[in-house]
Amino acid sequence: MSQQLVQIDREHLKKLYAEEEALFLKNHPKCRDAFERAKNSLLDGVPMHWMKKWTGGHPLFVKQAKGGHFTDLDDVKFIDFCLGDTGSMTGHSPDVVVDFVSKQLNNGITYMLPNENAIWVGDDLKKRFGLPYWQVAVSATDANRFTLRIARHITKRPKILVFNYCYHGTVDEAFVTLADDGVTAECRATNIGPQTNPTNTTKVVEFNDVEALERALAPGDVAAVLCEPAMTNIGIVLPHQDF
Ligand SMILES: Cc1ncc(COP(=O)(O)O)c(C=O)c1O
Structure with missing residues (x-):
């Protein structure tokens, strides 16, 4: 089958994006106002720093949510495909x-x-x-931190292994990426003020790269591999069948 390269017209894309952004601002004046007020006391106008990255210039502020829907301060009703990033997976407020x-x-x-x-x-x-003992943590970050400590304690191995551009919460060890050569680990560019360079604690390989994974595990110094079944924070990256 011959493959045709599709050329994306970047200028046209920019124009469409600007139009959508203008429409978003027009339709959400109360959310915009809430965002401006929030900046008086909340860093970057949001309670949690990643909320500022939402597309559209400012986050939506929620008025009410029930089941699979939420309504924002401007009375715009949405179908919610996020559902609290699993916290409300059974619908809002059953x-x-x-x-x-x-x-x-x-x-x-x-x-x-x-x-x-x-x-x-x-x-x-x-x-x-089917697991015999349980502990409660307040976040996935905390659960990961507990688990890594226990794994290092039991195995007496110093390192952990993660996949390139993973996200496991604010676990310091996980902010490691592969450098341009695809082999060397480096501190992730946005990792502000790391307590130690995470390349000292962590090995990193590309998801789905079985050979690289085997090479990294071969010395026997990795206490735990921190891994999602499918990567979900750089789009969705599914595992290959042999991975
Ligand atoms: C795979 C994964 N692990 C951990 C986290 C962090 O969760 P928490 O905010 O509960 O620490 C996230 C959040 O997006 C996640 O996607």
């Missing part, structure tokens, strides 16, 4: 969750002690996933 959480609010929210619900959760996770 009634059964709202009922249970509302009841719990009357019994105290946080007390630095376990309650009996924790036992139910541990038993249920064990039943569902």
Whole structure:
């Protein structure tokens, strides 16, 4: 089959982008206003720094969300394909969750002690996933940090391995990329103020590169490979069948 190279007209693309951005600004004046007010007290006008990267010039501010939809401050209604990046994967505020959480609010929210619900959760996770013991973390970053420490402690190996342009939260060891030569590890360009150069702690290889992975693991100094089943933070990169 002959392959035809499709030439993208970059100037036309720029024009279309500018038109869409202008439309976005026109349709979201209240969100824009909220963003300007937020800048008085929130760094870059957002509660979490990655929210400033949203396309359209400023983030949408949410008024209300239920099920698979949310409405922004300008009363524009959206189908939500993000669903809190898994936190709301079963839909926003399902009634059964709202009922249970509302009841719990009357019994105290946080007390630095376990309650009996924790036992139910541990038993249920064990039943569902077959792993014998569970711990709770407040974020995926924390869970990854715990896991890496435990892996290094058990294996007595100093290094971890990640894939090029992975994202595993703000885990310091993971901010490593391959240099232009495709072999050497280097500190990721946007990694501000690293406590140590992560090339000391981490090996990095390209996802789907079995040979490079085998080479990196061969010396036996890697305590854990931190890996998603499919990479989800540089678009979606699926694993090849033999990977
Ligand atoms: C694969 C992966 N790991 C970890 C994280 C970070 O999660 P958290 O913000 O809960 O630390 C993300 C967030 O996008 C992620 O996609």
